[in-house]
Amino acid sequence: MIYRFLDGLGRYFLFLGEVFHKPEHGREYLKSFFRELELLGFSSIALVSFISVFMGAVLTIQTAINLDDPFVPDSYIAIAVREGIVLEFAPTIVSLILAGKVGSNIASTLGTMRVTEQMDALRVMGINPASYLVLPKLFACLLFNPILIVFSMALGLVGGYYAGDFLNLVNTEVFLSGYFMEFNPFYIVYSLTKATVFAFIIATVSAYFGYNVEGGAVEVGKASTKSVVAMSFTIILFNYILTDLLLQ
Amino acid sequence: MIQVRGIHKSFGEQHVLRGIDVDFHEGQCNLIIGLSGSGKTVLLKSVLGLHSVDQGTISFDGRVLGDMGKKEVKVLRQEMGMVFQGSALFNSLTIAENVRLPLDFFGDMTEAEKDERVRFCLERVRIDPESFSKTPAELSGGMQKRVAIARAIVLNPKYLFCDEPNSGLDPETAIVIDQLIHEITHEFGMTTVINTHDMNSVLEIGDHVILMEKGVKAWEGTMEEVMDSDDSAVVEYVFRSNLFKKLRAALKKA
Ligand SMILES: Nc1ncnc2c1ncn2[C@@H]1O[C@H](COP(=O)(O)OP(=O)(O)OP(=O)(O)O)[C@@H](O)[C@H]1O
Ligand SMILES: [Mg+2]
Numbered sequence: 347m348i349y350r351f352l353d354g355l356g357r358y359f360l361f362l363g364e365v366f367h368k369p370e371h372g373r374e375y376l377k378s379f380f381r382e383l384e385l386l387g388f389s390s391i392a393l394v395s396f397i398s399v400f401m402g403a404v405l406t407i408q409t410a411i412n413l414d415d416p417f418v419p420d421s422y423i424a425i426a427v428r429e430g431i432v433l434e435f436a437p438t439i440v441s442l443i444l445a446g447k448v449g450s451n452i453a454s455t456l457g458t459m460r461v462t463e464q465m466d467a468l469r470v471m472g473i474n475p476a477s478y479l480v481l482p483k484l485f486a487c488l489l490f491n492p493i494l495i496v497f498s499m500a501l502g503l504v505g506g507y508y509a510g511d512f513l514n515l516v517n518t519e520v521f522l523s524g525y526f527m528e529f530n531p532f533y534i535v536y537s538l539t540k541a542t543v544f545a546f547i548i549a550t551v552s553a554y555f556g557y558n559v560e561g562g563a564v565e566v567g568k569a570s571t572k573s574v575v576a577m578s579f580t581i582i583l584f585n586y587i588l589t590d591l592l593l594q
Numbered sequence: 595m596i597q598v599r600g601i602h603k604s605f606g607e608q609h610v611l612r613g614i615d616v617d618f619h620e621g622q623c624n625l626i627i628g629l630s631g632s633g634k635t636v637l638l639k640s641v642l643g644l645h646s647v648d649q650g651t652i653s654f655d656g657r658v659l660g661d662m663g664k665k666e667v668k669v670l671r672q673e674m675g676m677v678f679q680g681s682a683l684f685n686s687l688t689i690a691e692n693v694r695l696p697l698d699f700f701g702d703m704t705e706a707e708k709d710e711r712v713r714f715c716l717e718r719v720r721i722d723p724e725s726f727s728k729t730p731a732e733l734s735g736g737m738q739k740r741v742a743i744a745r746a747i748v749l750n751p752k753y754l755f756c757d758e759p760n761s762g763l764d765p766e767t768a769i770v771i772d773q774l775i776h777e778i779t780h781e782f783g784m785t786t787v788i789n790t791h792d793m794n795s796v797l798e799i800g801d802h803v804i805l806m807e808k809g810v811k812a813w814e815g816t817m818e819e820v821m822d823s824d825d826s827a828v829v830e831y832v833f834r835s836n837l838f839k840k841l842r843a844a845l846k847k848a
Contacts, residue, residue: 371698455686458685466676470676471671472668
């Protein structure tokens with residue numbers, strides 16, 4: 347078990363070595379990058395919006411109910427909601443959801459290309475499939491995931507505000523002023539650092555599982571599932587490590 | 595000409611190729627036939643350099659694979675085209691983009707010249723222009739094969755490899771594909787290597803036929819020689835079916 351884990355880890359780093367080859371045909375990589383941006387980035391906007399708005403709403407409701415005390419001003423509720431969204435919900439939860447959507451997409455796309463010999467076709471042409479297929483996906487994720495996370499923060503705050511307003515849980519003016527009180531800008535840095543690291547994990551771990559599929563369609567499905575488990579595990583682990591390093 | 599000398603290839607315990615010597619001739623369709631599991635695909639992929647061999651040499655017109663520098667390998671790669679068993683078209687790209695990809699990577703052509711070359715190759719394999727912007731999933735298996743052939747020949751390769759080009763096709767389409775490969779081979783003087791199960795292909799286009807058996811070459815000759823041969827390996831492989839048994843008996847009588 348431990349042996350298998352270390353073996354896999356070693357292979358993962360060898361795989362990264364193959365991925366980080368200097369692209370010789372920059373223009374082709376760039377073309378592919380824009381395709382991936384569309385495929386992996388823009389297509390996630392709707393999902394992330396939906397999740398963020400409702401996440402913010404639920405956070406406000408829960409916090410308002412728990413802090414239902416005349417001596418706690420509604421601005422404090424807003425601060426709690428804001429920190430929850432910025433520090434944890436937007437970067438971590440949204441990344442976990444992207445691992446399920448984007449990551450499994452990468453794993454199954456690459457897995458299918460492997461079992462249908464499309465990877466061999468690239469190699470016959472003299473194109474390094476690891477680098478040509480993975481680098482554009484990786485950069486699309488590195489660029490777009492942080493943008494999605496910022497977007498998620500904004501929508502989460504909006505959702506939180508409207509839930510408070512709509513359900514009459516808070517005094518909206520006081521609540522809104524709370525969003526702007528005692529804000530530590532470093533939290534944004536912390537959050538975006540997490541988002542970037544998670545994006546790297548999502549793109550490379552899923553690619554690793556997809557790239558190394560052997561067999562047929564059934565194995566592609568299995569690899570996709572395994573990759574989601576591995577990504578979730580790694581994200582949660584790095585969430586802890588980064589929080590320990592950055593916030594202490 | 596491609597010269598294969600004494601190649602061995604094992605996967606773990608399994609010794610798949612056990613010492614193969616064979617020449618693939620220029621301007622001919624070189625057919626590799628043999629039972630399922632005899633090592634045809636492994637031989638083809640070894641020649642292509644997709645599998646590294648354990649022993650032996652493969653040389654392309656005197657250039658030995660494995661002794662070459664990176665630059666030379668790259669040049670060689672551009673002289674090779676391959677048609678995979680399942681076509682292996684890139685499903686995120688359109689038909690035209692599939693054929694164009696090798697040009698984008700390696701051709702030093704202008705955009706207009708590339709368009710022209712893509713159109714020429716696709717028309718050569720009789721794909722009509724309406725299909726150029728479709729995705730591979732929108733084409734039938736036979737059309738996908740033809741697009742795969744177009745992609746394989748777009749860089750004007752010296753060496754063309756086909757892994758069971760007509761598997762999964764109806765007999766009529768299979769003949770069309772065979773003849774297409776045959777025509778192209780003779781038209782452009784390519785060294786073409788084809789894996790096949792199909793005895794019909796052997797009789798249609800078998801300029802040079804190699805019979806594989808359990809990882810060794812059991813026999814080689816031309817398509818005419820296949821029909822006359824009394825070699826036990828050939829008799830066993832080719833004349834298993836009643837049709838061919840009867841055909842042979844009739845030929846011998848005549
Ligand atoms: N990548 C691989 N790893 C391990 N074993 C392999 C691999 N590729 C092929 N083999 C084994 O090598 C043997 C020969 O396989 P190969 O695919 O060359 O047969 P084939 O003659 O092409 O058969 P078919 O006509 O069915 O395509 C098989 O027993 C197969 O299990
Ligand atoms: Mg085969």
